[in-house]
Amino acid sequence: xxxxxxxxxxxxxxxxxxxxxxxxxxxxxxxxxxxxxxxxxxxxxxxxxxxxxxxxxxxxxxxxxxxxxxxxxxxxxxxxxxxxxxxxxxxxxxxxxxxxxxxxxxxxxxxxxxxxxxxxxxxxxxxxxxxxxxxxxxxxxxxxxxxxxxxxxxxxxxxxxxxxxxxxxxxxxxxxxxxxxxxxxxxxxxxxxxxxxxxxxxxxxxxxxxxxxxxxxxxxxxxxxxxxxxxxxxxxxxxxxxxxxxxxxxxxxxxxxxxxxxxxxxxxxxxxxxxxxxxxxxxxxxxxxxxxxxxxxxxxxxxxxxxxxxxxxxxxxxxxxxxxxxxxxxxxxxxxxxxxxxxxxxxxxxxxxxxxxxxxxxxxxxxx
Numbered sequence: 066x067x068x069x070x071x072x073x074x075x076x077x078x079x080x081x082x083x084x085x086x087x088x089x090x091x092x093x094x095x096x097x098x099x100x101x102x103x104x105x106x107x108x109x110x111x112x113x114x115x116x117x118x119x120x121x122x123x124x125x126x127x128x129x130x131x132x133x134x135x136x137x138x139x140x141x142x143x144x145x146x147x148x149x150x151x152x153x154x155x156x157x158x159x160x161x162x163x164x165x166x167x168x169x170x171x172x173x174x175x176x177x178x179x180x181x182x183x184x185x186x187x188x189x190x191x192x193x194x195x196x197x198x199x200x201x202x203x204x205x206x207x208x209x210x211x212x213x214x215x216x217x218x219x220x221x222x223x224x225x226x227x228x229x230x231x232x233x234x235x236x237x238x239x240x241x242x243x244x245x246x247x248x249x250x251x252x253x254x255x256x257x258x259x260x261x262x263x264x265x266x267x268x269x270x271x272x273x274x275x276x277x278x279x280x281x282x283x284x285x286x287x288x289x290x291x292x293x294x295x296x297x298x299x300x301x302x303x304x305x306x307x308x309x310x311x312x313x314x315x316x317x318x319x320x321x322x323x324x325x326x327x328x329x330x331x332x333x334x335x336x337x338x339x340x341x342x343x344x345x346x347x348x349x350x351x352x353x354x355x356x357x358x359x360x361x362x363x364x365x366x367x368x369x370x371x372x373x374x375x376x377x378x379x380x381x382x383x384x385x386x387x388x389x390x391x392x393x394x395x396x397x398x399x400x401x402x403x404x405x406x407x408x409x410x411x412x413x414x415x416x417x418x419x420x421x422x423x424x425x426x427x428x429x430x431x432x433x
Contacts (some may be wrong), residue, residue, distance in 0.1 A: 070232035070236045071232070074101075076240075077144060077147050078146060079102045080104070080152060081105075081150065082105060082153035082157075082182040083152070084207050084355075086152045088119065088213040088228060091103050092120075093125055095119065096126050096127065098128075099243075099432060101144065102134040103134070103135055104136040108121070110341040111137060113210045113211025114130070114135050115132060116211075120211060122215070123143070139167075145168055145169060145170040148236070148240060149165050149169065149174070155181040155367035155368075156201055156366075159187075172410065174195050174196070174237060175191055175197070176198075176241075180260065181261060182257055182367070184196050184253065188226055193226045193227065198223065199237075200221055200222040200223070200257055201219075203216075203220065203245060204349040206350060218310075221245065222250050222253075224251060226253060250310060252310055255307055257337045259309045261372075262295055263295070264368050265295070266292075266298075269369055269393060271358065272351045272363065272365070273403060274407070274408050275407075277349060279348065279349075280347075287408060290411060293415060295321060296320075297372060297381070297383045298386070299318060300376075301372050305379060334364050363393050368390075369393075388411045388412075391414070
C-alpha cells in the first residue's frame with residue numbers, strides 16, 4: 066500500500082519567479098485550480114496577475130489571484146507552503162533559499178527549476194531532505210508582463226539529492242504534470258549535469274550570438290563551437306565520476322565520444338544531432354541574454370563557470386568554456402556586443418589555448 070503524503074489533499078503552493086518558466090508553471094497550476102501563491106519582484110507582472118490574470122499562448126487563463134496570493138517579497142506571506150517552486154536565475158537562488166526557511170510547512174519541499182547545480186546550494190540552507198530537483202526539458206518566454214508562451218515542448222526529469230522517493234515527491238510530480246510529462250530519476254546529479262552541459266552550449270551561445278537557438282545552430286561554425294563546449298563538459302563529468310543521463314534524448318557521452326578525433330572536422334552525424342536540437346528549440350531565446358538586457362548579472366558563472374572551476378580542481382582543461390564565460394561577461398559589461406563576431410572571438414580564444422584538447426581542427430592542422 067503506498068505511503069500517505071503528509072501534504073493536505075490540496076497542498077499550498079508558492080511559485081517564486083514569474084519569468085518564462087515560472088510563469089508557464091504558475092499559469093498551468095492556476096488553471097488546474099491549485100492553491101497557488103506567486104512571488105515576483107516585478108511590479109508589472111504582479112499587476113497583470115492581479116488584473117485580468119495571466120495569459121498563456123495569447124489567451125487568458127480564465128482565473129485570477131487576489132492580493133494575498135500575489136507577493137512582492139517573502140515578508141508579505143501570511144501562511145506556510147507545502148511546495149515552493151523556485152524559478153529564478155541561478156545567481157538569485159541562494160538568497161531565495163534563505164527567504165524560504167520561515168515559509169515552509171513542517172514537511173514542506175523546495176523544488177529547484179533553474180539551470181545550473183542549484184540543489185546542493187539550496188540543500189545547505191533548507192536541509193537536503195527538503196530539496197527536489199526538476200530538470201526542465203522545455204523552453205518558455207514572457208512576451209509581456211504576465212503573458213507567456215512555451216517555445217518548445219517537453220517535460221521534467223525529477224529526483225531528490227538522496228535518490229529517495231516518497232509520497233510528497235508523488236504530490237510534486239502531480240503538480241508538475243500540469244505542464245508536461247515527468248520522469249523520475251535516482252540519479253539527479255547525472256541528469257542535472259547533463260542539462261548543465263546542454264545549457265553551457267545552448268544558453269551561452271544564445272547569449273553571445275544574440276539570436277534564437279534555431280538561427281544560431283543552423284550555422285555549421287556555431288555547431289562546432291557548441292560541440293567543443295559540450296565535449297569539455299563531458300570530460301569534466303567523467304573526471305568527477307558523474308554518470309550522465311540523457312536529457313532531451315541527447316546522449317552526451319556518445320556525442321562527445323565522436324568529438325575525440327579533434328584533429329579531424331566534426332562529423333556529419335554530430336552536426337545532424339545538433340541541427341535536430343536547433344529545430345526543436347528554434348524559437349528559444351536565452352534567458353541569460355534577457356537578464357542582461359534587464360540589467361541583471363548573467364548566470365554564466367553557474368554554467369560555463371561551473372565547468373571551468375571543476376575542471377581546474379580536477380586537472381581537466383576547459384579553454385572553450387572559459388572563453389565563453391569571459392565573452393558573456395564582456396557583453397554584460399557593455400564592452401562587447403552580442404553577435405556572430407562575438408561567437409568568432411569565443412572560438413578563437415578557445416582554439417588559441419596551446420596544448421588544450423579543445424583546439425579547433427584548423428588550428429591543429431596549421432600547427433603540424
